[in-house]
Amino acid sequence: MSILHRIRRQAYHRTLLPNGLTIVSAPREEAESVAVGIWINVGGRYENRRLNGISHFLEHLLFKGTPSRSCRRIKESIEGVGGVLNAFTDEEFTCLWAKVQPKSMAQTVEVLTDMVLHPALEPKELKKERQVILEEIRMYKDLPMQSVHDLLNGLLWPNHPLGMILSGTEESVRRIGRSDLAAFQRRFYTPRNIVIAACGRVSHRDLLEGVKRWWGKVHPGRHWICSRVRQRPRSPQVKTEVKETEQTHFCLGFHAFPRNHPQVHALNLLNVILGGNMSSRLFQEVREDRGLAYEIGSQVKRYRDTGLFSVSAGVEHRHFLSCLKVIQRQLKRIRREPVSEKEFEQAVEFFVGQILFALEDTVEHMCWMGECEMLLGRVEPVEAILAQVDRVKRGDLTRIARGIVRSDRIGLAVIGPVKPKASARLPELLDL
Numbered sequence: 136m137s138i139l140h141r142i143r144r145q146a147y148h149r150t151l152l153p154n155g156l157t158i159v160s161a162p163r164e165e166a167e168s169v170a171v172g173i174w175i176n177v178g179g180r181y182e183n184r185r186l187n188g189i190s191h192f193l194e195h196l197l198f199k200g201t202p203s204r205s206c207r208r209i210k211e212s213i214e215g216v217g218g219v220l221n222a223f224t225d226e227e228f229t230c231l232w233a234k235v236q237p238k239s240m241a242q243t244v245e246v247l248t249d250m251v252l253h254p255a256l257e258p259k260e261l262k263k264e265r266q267v268i269l270e271e272i273r274m275y276k277d278l279p280m281q282s283v284h285d286l287l288n289g290l291l292w293p294n295h296p297l298g299m300i301l302s303g304t305e306e307s308v309r310r311i312g313r314s315d316l317a318a319f320q321r322r323f324y325t326p327r328n329i330v331i332a333a334c335g336r337v338s339h340r341d342l343l344e345g346v347k348r349w350w351g352k353v354h355p356g357r358h359w360i361c362s363r364v365r366q367r368p369r370s371p372q373v374k375t376e377v378k379e380t381e382q383t384h385f386c387l388g389f390h391a392f393p394r395n396h397p398q399v400h401a402l403n404l405l406n407v408i409l410g411g412n413m414s415s416r417l418f419q420e421v422r423e424d425r426g427l428a429y430e431i432g433s434q435v436k437r438y439r440d441t442g443l444f445s446v447s448a449g450v451e452h453r454h455f456l457s458c459l460k461v462i463q464r465q466l467k468r469i470r471r472e473p474v475s476e477k478e479f480e481q482a483v484e485f486f487v488g489q490i491l492f493a494l495e496d497t498v499e500h501m502c503w504m505g506e507c508e509m510l511l512g513r514v515e516p517v518e519a520i521l522a523q524v525d526r527v528k529r530g531d532l533t534r535i536a537r538g539i540v541r542s543d544r545i546g547l548a549v550i551g552p553v554k555p556k557a558s559a560r561l562p563e564l565l566d567l
Contacts, residue, residue: 145494147504147514148339152347154355155327159508160342161334161500169240169335170501171342172232173247174509176330177323179226180296180361180438187296188303189311189319191224192268196316197231198222199260201253204246206260212246213239226297227361227438228509234498237336241345244331248349251324256313265308272302279384279550280430280449286548287386287445290374295364297438325356332505335497364441366390371565372546375558383455383551384447387462387565389544391435391442394510399437400486400524401531402444402539406435407482408474408532409465410446414481416465421448427458439510444539452551459564467567470536479529487524490517542567 150158178190198220200206213220218235231251233243275282285300292298303311331350333342392399410417410433421431428448436443446466450458474482493499494517507514545565549558 145517147516149508149514150339150343152326152351154351154353155325155358156346156350156353157330157508158339158343158346159330159332159504159514160337160339161504161514162337162339163335163497166335166497167236168234168497169237169333169337170232170234170497171240171243171247171331171333171337172230172501172505173251174330174332174505175229175231175251175324176227176328176359176509177319178224178228179299179301181323181359182296182299184299185307186311186315186319187299187307188268188301189315190229191302192264192308192311193254193316193319194222194224194229194231195264195268196256196261197250197254199264200255200257201249202255203253204249209246209250213243216242218243224301226301228506230502230505232498232501234335240333240337240341244342244345245349248346251329252349252353254320256316256320258313261313261316265311268302268308269305272300272305272308275302279378279380279382280447283384283386283447283548283550284445286374286376286550287388287546288443290372290546290548291388291390291443292364292366292441296362297364297441322356323359326350326353327355327358330505330508332501332508334501334504361439364438366441369543371542371562373549373558373561373565374547375549375553375561377553377558378550380551382449383452383549383553384449385455385459385547385549385551386445386447387459387466388443388445388546388548389539389541391444391539392437393440393442394437396442398531398535399442400520401527401535402435402442403486404479404482404524404527405469405532405535406433406444407485408478409433409469411482412485414485416469417446417462420465421458421461425461427451427454427461455549455551455553456557456564463564463567466536466540470533470540470567473533474529476529479532483524483527487521490520540567 148160213233216239220233222231235243289298417431421427428450431448433446504514
């Protein structure tokens with residue numbers, strides 16, 4: 136059976152418990168694993184500056200033990216039966232997940248639940264993990280190809296949590312105390328604010344029985360809604376961090392569509408054509424034809440009420456302005472000229488292929504389900520997604536480019552040894 140045929144036949148099951156907890160599953164008899172995730176509706180954009188980084192800090196501490204399980208016992212409960220345990224924090228959610236053999240599913244649900252509902256938050260563990268996170272923050276500061284994206288976020292969303300650094304700053308992480316973490320966990324880690332998702336060789340009935348056993352009597356709490364973004368068009372914005380680096384790293388960004396926008400797939404295809412793979416225009420001209428950069432590409436990020444379309448690269452210092460001009464020409468071109476039929480068809484095939492390949496993996500599929508249910512309140516069948524992609528026309532990409540790739544929406548973040556005179560000239564180079 137082909138990937139496409141199997142995924143088209145995929146059934147999704149959804150149950151809402153009386154206390155507000157949502158359970159979604161995608162049973163797959165052919166799978167040799169099951170991936171289970173607990174998704175909490177809280178992330179970086181639910182924080183303020185004083186508690187910046189607390190979602191990420193708490194995620195770390197979930198692994199450090201509960202009143203009934205030590206840190207070592209937690210890890211051995213999953214890894215000792217052949218599984219994988221991990222977690223991540225995003226701007227809009229936190230996810231704790233495991234991938235295990237089907238026979239270990241019930242035990243895995245119990246362990247994950249214990250971690251989420253009963254973190255010990257022991258002072259000695261908090262002290263150690265604070266130091267670990269401070270080292271993580273310093274590590275990212277030494278990776279300008281990543282930290283330049285944080286710089287751009289602060290430029291595009293000033294005075295809003297989306298513009299803050301997800302891991303927090305050294306100052307904010309030092310301020311966060313045990314009482315802050317405990318209050319944060321009690322406030323957000325409640326059934327109405329949580330989705331449990333599973334994909335693989337699992338029956339929804341068995342999953343539901345296990346979840347009810349550990350979650351059925353937990354107090355509902357409330358569902359939290361983050362503060363909305365209020366963005367207005369403005370002139371080009373530039374932020375430069377002068378730093379002695381081996382390369383100049385820069386990121387051009389534009390306010391774009393929220394997650395559920397009807398034209399979001401047109402933007403995804405535009406992204407593929409411009410810089411989303413090795414066949415893209417930017418990769419071809421900047422790297423293959425001119426040899427200006429090793430890393431060059433474009434990205435799309437989507438949130439509940441806003442989004443981001445960006446282009447980033449790292450180049451030798453003397454090539455910074457010439458590379459920026461090449462990118463500018465490609466941005467102007469995609470605004471003015473319709474993409475070719477061949478480019479469009481190849482972008483569609485690539486994008487559809489990436490969706491199908493991701494959904495073939497139980498962890499990726501579970502993540503897709505959890506994110507959809509958390510942010511949209513439903514899991515869309517793959518044929519609905521493919522139908523939406525199929526409705527996109529070539530002309531839509533030009534219209535989307537003209538609406539998003541605009542001078543009054545642009546921000547440019549730069550990290551490197553940029554001279555003040557060159558930095559002062561950057562806004563005038565952003566005319567589209």
